[in-house]
Amino acid sequence: MSGFVPGDSFLADCPGRLTVELIADKWTVVVLYGLSKGPVRHGELIELIGGISRKMLTQTLRRLETHGLITRHAYAEVPPRVEYELTPLGATLIDPIHMLTEWARANGDAVLDALEADPQPVTHGD
Amino acid sequence: MSGFVPGDSFLADCPGRLTVELIADKWTVVVLYGLSKGPVRHGELIELIGGISRKMLTQTLRRLETHGLITRHAYAEVPPRVEYELTPLGATLIDPIHMLTEWARANGDAVLDALEADPQPVTHGD
DNA sequence: CAGGCTATGTTTCTGATAGGAACCAGCAGG
DNA sequence: CCTGCTGGTTCCTATCAGAAACATAGCCTG
Numbered sequence: 001m002s003g004f005v006p007g008d009s010f011l012a013d014c015p016g017r018l019t020v021e022l023i024a025d026k027w028t029v030v031v032l033y034g035l036s037k038g039p040v041r042h043g044e045l046i047e048l049i050g051g052i053s054r055k056m057l058t059q060t061l062r063r064l065e066t067h068g069l070i071t072r073h074a075y076a077e078v079p080p081r082v083e084y085e086l087t088p089l090g091a092t093l094i095d096p097i098h099m100l101t102e103w104a105r106a107n108g109d110a111v112l113d114a115l116e117a118d119p120q121p122v123t124h125g126d
Numbered sequence: 127m128s129g130f131v132p133g134d135s136f137l138a139d140c141p142g143r144l145t146v147e148l149i150a151d152k153w154t155v156v157v158l159y160g161l162s163k164g165p166v167r168h169g170e171l172i173e174l175i176g177g178i179s180r181k182m183l184t185q186t187l188r189r190l191e192t193h194g195l196i197t198r199h200a201y202a203e204v205p206p207r208v209e210y211e212l213t214p215l216g217a218t219l220i221d222p223i224h225m226l227t228e229w230a231r232a233n234g235d236a237v238l239d240a241l242e243a244d245p246q247p248v249t250h251g252d
Numbered sequence: 253c254a255g256g257c258t259a260t261g262t263t264t265c266t267g268a269t270a271g272g273a274a275c276c277a278g279c280a281g282g
Numbered sequence: 283c284c285t286g287c288t289g290g291t292t293c294c295t296a297t298c299a300g301a302a303a304c305a306t307a308g309c310c311t312g
Contacts (some may be wrong), residue, residue: 004163004174010227011160011175015234020227022237024155026147034137037129042260048130049137053300058261068240078308079258089236096229099222101136101146108141110215111148114194168289179271184290204279205287 022067023093027052027060032086033101035070036094039085069093148193149219153178153186158212159227161196162220165211195219 010016023029027049034040034048045057052060061084064070069090075081086094136142149155153175160166160174171183178186187210190196195216201207212220 010231010234011156013176015238016227016231017156017234019230019234019237020155021152023226023230024150024152026150029146029150030137030143050139053302054261055263055301056299059299066241066244067237068244069237074260077259078306080260080307082260089233089240092233093229096222096225099225100149101142103219103222104145104149105136105142107215107218108136108143108145111145111193111195112141114215115192118192118194169287179273180290181272181292182270185270200289203288206278206289208289 022063025060027056028064029097029100031057031060031064032069032090032093032097035084035086035090036097039073039083042082042084045084064090148189151186153182154190155223155226157183157186157190158195158216158219158223161210161212161216162223165199165209168208168210171210190216 004011010020023032030049030052031045034045040048042054042057042061045061046052046054049057061070061072065072065084068087070084070086073083073085075083130137136146149158156175156178157171160171166174168180168183168187172178172180175183187196187198191198191210194213196210196212199209199211201209
């Protein structure tokens with residue numbers, strides 16, 4: 001192998017690995033980013049994120065809630081108002097998430113550029 | 127909204143957002159982590175990662191390759207030997223990835239703990 | 253008072269995707 | 283000739299994502 005020592009690896013069935021699989025998700029990262037500036041409403045997230053359906057947003061928020069990363073505060077008003085907010089635990093995720101998003105912002109063009117340059121051999125295509 | 131200014135947001139259809147969706151993926155993060163120490167063979171990744179099928183690994187590697195994050199070097203030997211390695215661009219992802227994995231390693235227990243504590247209302251379950 | 257509006261969430265249906273297992277290539281060795 | 287090694291692909295199915303319609307529940311309008 002390469003330089004992996006037993007205790008170093010989260011590459012197995014362990015809490016760390018499961019947690020990576022929890023947040024390493026298309027919508028999860030974006031939602032957490034959307035919550036990184038403070039409490040946000042459901043509808044605000046829909047507009048802010050763009051492209052996510054209500055279903056996926058609710059589903060993602062629920063998962064984060066049950067994992068203790070965000071809280072859900074529903075005000076008993078009409079029309080309903082629901083705010084989501086990072087928990088202290090969830091707040092510690094802001095830094096990693098921001099590093100990722102900053103990297104994407106900085107290198108997004110290079111990545112898409114490489115994609116254009118590679119006309120994808122299409123090994124078994126057609 | 128909260129504190130999002132127009133230029134700040136990657137929350138739209140832009141290179142940054144697309145790139146986040148590229149790497150914010152269950153296997154992608156783990157594979158990149160597996161490659162972070164140097165060139166690794168296909169079979170090594172299978173064992174190292176654990177739980178990934180050859181199909182998903184190949185698929186993930188191909189996607190990373192076409193996006194310019196890794197290179198694939200196939201040696202014309204028998205039995206075949208194929209090594210994957212981060213490109214310079216891909217290497218700049220190590221820091222963000224490691225921050226994420228370190229967070230997961232540190233907080234994995236807390237996350238799973240919260241999951242146990244929340245017996246998930248099961249809104250429409252059953 | 254009927255009907256529409258609001259914001260959140262759920263249901264339904266369908267197309268895409270992940271996952272597993274079997275199969276393929278190509279050569280070395282018994 | 284048959285087996286094994288390694289990387290990769292194909293097939294099939296269970297699961298998931300996405301879109302759109304429906305549900306709720308009170309307020310506002312006509």
